[in-house]
Amino acid sequence: MFDLKERIQKIRESGLLAHPEQQRQQLDPEDALLPLQSRIQKILKIFQGKPIKSTTMNYFIMYDIQNNKVRRLVAQYLIKNGCVRVQKSVFLVHSDHKKFEEIKQTLVEINDVYENQDSIILVPLNISDARSMKLIGQNVNIEQIIDPPNTVFL
Template sequence: MPKPPKKEFDLRERIDKIKNSGLSKGKEKEKETDPNDMLLPLSNRIEKILGIFQGKPLKSTTMNYLILYDIENNKVRRLIAKYLEKNGCIRVQKSVFLVHSDYKKFESIRKTLAEINEVYDNEDSIILVPLNISDARSMKLIGKNVNINQIIDPPNTVFL
């Protein structure tokens, strides 16, 4: 007998299910890594970021935002990551997303994240930072071999 199709829940319904399951601070201490939390290869992430910063000039109604979070609960963290990706956010690192959107969409994302944080007992933090191009150009990167200057201001090359 085939399995019945999985019911699709929206983020709010999933968080309500977690809340109703009795989840509270300190009850879940999962240490395993989830394959769904895996990042795209670095070259793919750079390509997506380049698409934002080197694209057409921004309309005055759009902005770039960084969304950073520190969420203890694996289920909630996974659901929020999926929600952000579904809403067009680009995963830069495991807990850092970049979004290019208008204020209305960004505000909708912010309100949803605030509602989620209110639903269950936690000590999580979510930080939303507006990021203009000049700020992005002044970023410095330590660690992985990615030259942030090439992402923001790639060198011009002329072939003759």
Template sequence: MAKPPKKVFDLKEKIEKLKAAGFTSGNPQTTRKKDGDELAPLPDRIRLILGILQQSPKKSTHMNYLIMYDIENNKVRRLVAKYLEKQGCVRVQKSIFLIHSDHKKYDEIRETLVDINDAYDNNDSIILVPLNISDARSMKLIGKNVDISRIVDPPNTVFL
């Protein structure tokens, strides 16, 4: 007898299932790393960020956005990260994503994240910040040996 097809849940349905199972933000969670918790190597992340920030403007309705979160529960945090990656967001750091999208997609992501945050009792925070190129060029990075100006304003090189 064949297995029935596996039901695919969207992020909101997964959170609702967790809530129905008695999930609360106070539940102790393990800190084991699982698939999807690893960041891509820094040069790969920089290449993706450069690709987004150096795109020529497509429409005035497109914008860059930073999405940052502080989510206590490992399972919810992992689900949110996977959701953002599926939506085309580039992971900058473990809890910071960058996306270049139109307002419609941005609103869809924002509404989904609001629904997730409202789905259970928590002290989590999610911050969505529009980011124009001039703001990106004024960013400063402290701690890692990465020159942020190379990300947003790579030098022009001419080979003769």
């Protein structure tokens, strides 16, 4: 368990104690949701990149956070740590285990700092699971994203 001084330091690192003018200067992640095509390209880059080493994994990070300020700061933290925003409260990250554990621990500490009924879900995602995903709603063929067809030009 962390003592009070360490907790306050973690809160400062997360940005929860930033001055209002500093917070206004930061880009609001709720407004920074990239267009669908850009998000698809980032997701493709993760899934179609170099073969995944056994020390790395894909993870979904999803949250339901009521407090606007905390939700915004968590989103900023995730983006800063290389997570790709898939939807407003859903992120995808390709990370080694050590970095993922660091992200997870920071989220635990942020959640423990204040009284809440929030939830944060972290889900490991292997390629075969990604290929079996189905998308309902937006007109995006998930199979095209995960496993695009091969084309031969003659």
